[in-house]
Amino acid sequence: MAYEVRGVVARGKGAPVSVETVLVPDPGPGEAVVDVQACGVCHTDLHYREGGINDDFPFLLGHEAAGTVAAVGEGVTNVAVGDFVVLNWRAVCGQCRACLKGQLHYCFATHNAAQKMTLADGTELSPALGIGAFVEKTLVHSGQCTRVDPAAPATAAGLLGCGVMAGVGAAVNTGAVQRGESVAVFGCGGVGDAAIAGAKLAGATTIVAVDVDDRKLEWAKAFGATHTVNSRRTDAVEAIKGHTGGFGVDVAIDAVGRPEVFEQAFYARDLAGRVVLVGVPTPDMQLTLPMIELFGRGGALRSSWYGDCLPSRDFPMLVDLYLQGRFPLEDFVSETIGLDDVEKAFEKMHKGEVLRSVVVL
Template identity: 85%
Template sequence: MAYEVKGVVARGKGAPVSIETIVVPDPGPGEAVVDVQACGVCHTDLHYREGGINDDFPFLLGHEAAGIVSAVGEGVTDVAVGDYVVLNWRAVCGQCRACLKGEPQYCFDTHNAAQKMTLTDGTELSPALGIGAFAEKTLVHSGQCTKVDPAAPPTAAGLLGCGVMAGVGAAINTGAVQRGETVAVFGCGGVGDAAIAGAKLAGATTIIAVDISDRKLEWARNMGATHTVNSKESDPVEAIKALTGGFGVDVAIDAVGHPKVFEQAFYARDLAGRVVMVGVPTPDMTIELPAIEIFGRGGAIKSSWYGDCLPSRDFPMLVDLYLQGRFDLDAFVSETIGLEDVEEAFEKMHRGEVLRSVVVLK
């Protein structure tokens, strides 16, 4: 029996989103239906609406979600009806060359549901990041469901599904921040602030936040930044060197994804330091650096895919840290809203007024 539920759909490039009736099929082999309880409004959803990902309209938006498994298909053994889960968009296959090398966080053949959700007229929907969670129910591959402690409220737990995990993982997994190291984070939106929180969790002693917005720099301090730099008012590279004895930081994280910002991160690191790009550039962007500088500085330049996370390992760990009071997921939630408020949430995001708006469904 298919389900008919309300969901947020982007029908065309740049057009305002609309509330539509979504048809969610019964789960097939390897699939699960999840009753969505909360879903964060991520900048990636706005990218979909603006046609910045692809043009496979209409999109069923939403992907930073937590909820309860309400049905499973044939052969599903990893989750069961009633499980409390956070949804992820990189369900590992276990068979590709990355998985077989013991590096499933780099899986090259991740799973999504085989069936399509549709509008009532049969029009197939493209779910954002294979999830589509601005809806009362959604259909996913069972591997996209990660069980976590149900004591964590869905408004907090769901944020691990994308932006928070990307930022924390950029610091802990990709950047491998160690106790006593120095870190600079460029861009203090949701991902950048999560990188700051991750650096704090890892034991960094100096965490420098860089942004052009004083409001965002204040958010960064609340997440654990020890110093802030407004790059409209001063050269961030020189400011970072001044705060680190003239050397630069051990780890510089670009959470913006712009060539100029990446260049600043590159020059703000110490010799043998690490540069991490977790911000998403557009396809037309290029970076040009002197080869001798790349060689002469040593260290590493890395990109971070989803914080190089393994959801089955990292989501439960971060939820446990949250429940212990050591990782404040609630601090990322600027407001809770309904499905009908998503369009306005995009506008608030664009104006830099919120860290995260979170849609509450149940």
């Protein structure tokens, strides 16, 4: 018997979202139904609404979520009813060529629920990133549920489901920031500030935040930036070199995803430094760099997808660090809102007025 709940739906490209009745089926084999307690409003949800991901409308939006398991299907052993979980969109298969090489964070065949949630008239919904969590209950594959310490508030823990994990992982996993190294982060929204917090957690001693908005640069200081650069007024590459003895940083992280920003990151690193792209570009973007610079500078150019995370390892660790007072997870929450306020939250996010609005259910 299906659950009848309220959820935020995007029916067409660019159209305002609406709160509608959603039917959630009982979990089938390998699936779980989760009572969503909180879900962050992420740029990816706005990309879905704008048709920037695909055109499989209508979408059930929301994916940065935490809640409790309400029901499980046949064969589920990794979670049980009542478990407090953070949802993830990288439920690894364990069988593909990446998994068999021990590189589970590159899994090529991640799992989603086999059944579809629908509108009241039977129209099938496409859940954002295979989750769809701006809803009172959602259906996911059980592997998309990661148990964490229930002492953490859902409003904070849920942000690990996407943006915060992407940023922290870009620094810690992909960039492999080491103690005493220098880091520059381009773009100080939620992902960029999480990369700054991750660099600080890893022991970086010089962390340069770069943005065009002084308000965001102030936020970056709170997460661990030791220096800030407004690239609208100052040459970012020269400023970063000025903060690193003229050499450039060990790790440069592009949390924007634009060719001109990546080029700045490329030239702002020291010889043999690492460049990490975690900002998401659009399909039409092109990058041109002199091959002699690629050859002569050495180092590495890396892309970071979901922070190269393994949810079963990284989510509980970061929640534990938060509960120990060593990671400022709750500071990413700018405001809490209801389901009816998601459209307004998109406007605030577009204007750069918030790090994260979080829907509380």
